[in-house]
Amino acid sequence: QLSSSFYDNTCPKALSTIRTAVRTAVSRERRMAASLIRLHFHDCFVQGCDASILLNDSSSIQSEKNAPNNLNSVRGYDVIDDVKSEVESICPGIVSCADILAVAARDASVAVSGPTWTVNLGRRDSTTSGLSQAATNLPNFSDGLDRLISLFGSKGLSERDMVALSGSHTIGQARCVTFRDRIYDNGTDIDAGFASTRRRRCPATSGDGDDNIAALDLVTPNSFDNNYFKNLIQKKGLLQSDQVLFSGGSTDSIVTGYSKSPSTFSSDFASAMVKMGNIEPLTGSAGEIRKLCSAIN
Numbered sequence: 001q002l003s004s005s006f007y008d009n010t011c012p013k014a015l016s017t018i019r020t021a022v023r024t025a026v027s028r029e030r031r032m033a034a035s036l037i038r039l040h041f042h043d044c045f046v047q048g049c050d051a052s053i054l055l056n057d058s059s060s061i062q063s064e065k066n067a068p069n070n071l072n073s074v075r076g077y078d079v080i081d082d083v084k085s086e087v088e089s090i091c092p093g094i095v096s097c098a099d100i101l102a103v104a105a106r107d108a109s110v111a112v113s114g115p116t117w118t119v120n121l122g123r124r125d126s127t128t129s130g131l132s133q134a135a136t137n138l139p140n141f142s143d144g145l146d147r148l149i150s151l152f153g154s155k156g157l158s159e160r161d162m163v164a165l166s167g168s169h170t171i172g173q174a175r176c177v178t179f180r181d182r183i184y185d186n187g188t189d190i191d192a193g194f195a196s197t198r199r200r201r202c203p204a205t206s207g208d209g210d211d212n213i214a215a216l217d218l219v220t221p222n223s224f225d226n227n228y229f230k231n232l233i234q235k236k237g238l239l240q241s242d243q244v245l246f247s248g249g250s251t252d253s254i255v256t257g258y259s260k261s262p263s264t265f266s267s268d269f270a271s272a273m274v275k276m277g278n279i280e281p282l283t284g285s286a287g288e289i290r291k292l293c294s295a296i297n
């Protein structure tokens, strides 16, 4: 139902306007590319790709922004709000926030030399936010492989899609609270040197340095490549949910494949992003086209 030519007649400059704004934001802060990709993911996994994550708290909205996996963690809301106001100034009431998120994620990938793909368009924006759903529908850093497979499976995404999408962790940062347990675990599933390096800026005591950040890909944190998978093979995944993708289970061979072939990773990532972007969109007369991404009309 979605179509890449959706705005060709109604707002021909929509895509170039989004692209320019995303490029500017990423050139100002390179990490923003990671943050925008993650924003689209966290939107799509809760109520589908409907911009529900962008709504602020109000009398009628219980904002997903306050869900445990989003609060003090998801970034880029203001970039999307700014892009929306630019797009509104050229074509008022035409382009949905959900589509802006999908296009921004693609443009963010391209801005850090990652894969590109054609974005399907025509999603509409929700009039509700899914705060309670967010708690159960978003994956956790402590999740095991079975739980991750079933969660992604419930969104129509295969194990291969899941591993490819997790390759987004080739860029961006994570807070100490999300990897503390793993680096102090003293288990065999983590490289000892890597654990000790990461402990330096992430103290063992809960509360200390909780918000200190570390790169998800220790080798090339600012470029989109397949080093993430090479790290996993060396037991240098930062999150437990990263390392479980290569720890003797069914996804090991997929990780190995991507570590050997950047081009396979790149094309699988692109198709998985398209699939993720197709999760339960609102179309036709469902939902609305918000005027502001942070509030219903």
Ligand code: HEM
Binding pocket: 031, 033, 034, 035, 037, 038, 041, 072, 073, 074, 075, 139, 140, 141, 142, 143, 148, 165, 166, 168, 169, 171, 172, 173, 174, 175, 176, 178, 216, 239, 241
């Ligand atoms: C497989 C399950 C996944 C889990 C458990 C997970 C978990 C996390 C966690 C805990 C962080 C750090 C958050 C913080 O420090 O507050 C993070 C960051 C990130 N995640 Fe994931 N993630 C998963 C899959 C994905 C997917 C599918 C994508 C995109 C398609 C993605 C994109 C990102 C990006 C780009 C960052 C860095 C964000 C930034 O620097 O602002 N993740 N993820």
